[in-house]
Amino acid sequence: MASNAAVPFWRAAGMTYITYSNICAKHVRNCLKEPFKAEALNRENVHFSISKWVDGKAEKPILRSDTPGV
Amino acid sequence: MFRQASRLLSRSVAAASSKSATSRAFSTELPSTIDSTFVEAWKKVAPNMDPPQTPSSFMKARPSTASSIPTKLTVNFVLPYASELSGKEVDMVIIPATTGQMGVLPGHVPTIAELKPGIMSVHEGTDVKKYFVSSGFAFLHANSVADIIAIEAVPLENIDPSQVQKGLAEFTQKLASAATDLEKAEAQIGVEVHSAINAALSG
Incomplete structure (x- = not known):
């Protein structure tokens, strides 16, 4: 059955489904009991290294560790 | 009631014009064997190269829809x-x-359903396992296979009720003080998720 309902409020505010579902997942993770919470937050950490390309050579890579969301 | 109808219809069409390509099989009904005429044609053109692998040769075909409903x-x-x-x-x-x-x-x-934050329970005899899922999709196939995809799912007993109360209070307050539409929507999501967890824990 196709829904004829209005778009969800988060869509109306300009969010994408990915943003919405990531925010939902973040809230759920934050509500966990302690050993599970640290584990879940750790799993969401992102580590990557960036090196800029200047004058035909790669500069020294910078390692970044980001935690998505706030 | 009509779940077998499309299959029966396509079968009668196939019987009427067995050589026409109009009765195209559903992907769930495709055989996983590699097309032998294609392989022969490929060997003529490129005898030194293996024919390319298609998804159907990598993936097992879905079990076909049984005529009687499985238990x-x-x-x-x-x-x-x-x-x-x-x-x-x-x-x-x-x-x-x-x-x-x-x-x-x-x-x-067969249905595709979008999931909202809430309890998903799996019943197996008298055994009931409850998860809290954040969001996602459920794909229910005609052959009694359900694919459920979620971003985050946790067993209900792993949730800390004090954190839920704290979050609910925080986002209710944020919703009241939100200025822009985006802030408002973010706070609204916070309130909805936390009240869903709250309802899940109390219910």
Whole structure:
């Protein structure tokens, strides 16, 4: 059955489904009991290294560790 | 009631004009064998190269839709970081669709349902396992296979009620003080998720 309902409020505010579902997942993770919470937050950490390309050579890579969301 | 109708219709069409390409099989009904005429044609053109592999040769074909409804529902429950249930045969799952809680039994009509934050329970005899899912989708196939995909799913007993109360208070306050539409929507999501967890814990 196709829904004829209005778009969800988060869509109306300009969010994408990915943003919405990531925010939902973040809230759920934050509500966990302690050993599970640290584990879940750790799993969401992102580590990557960036090196800029200047004058035909790669500069020294910078390692970044980001935690998505706030 | 009509779940076999399309199959029966396509069968009668196929019988009437067996050589026409109009009766195209569904992907669930495709055989996993490699097309031999294609392989022969390929060998003529490129004898030194192996013919390319197609998805159907990598993936097992889905079990076909049985004419009688099976007694068990096969559930694949997948998270980005884990495979919670893989091909598990259960009696029933209740999923939190955006249109309301949905009980899925074997022989359910094929549907795609968007999930909202809520309880998903897996019933296996007298054994009931409850998860809290954040959001996602459920794909219910005609052959009594349910693929459920969620971003985050946690067993209900792993949730800390004091954190839920704290979050609910925080986002209710944020919703009242939100200035822009985006802030308001973010706070609204916070309130909805936390009240869903709250309802799940108390209910």
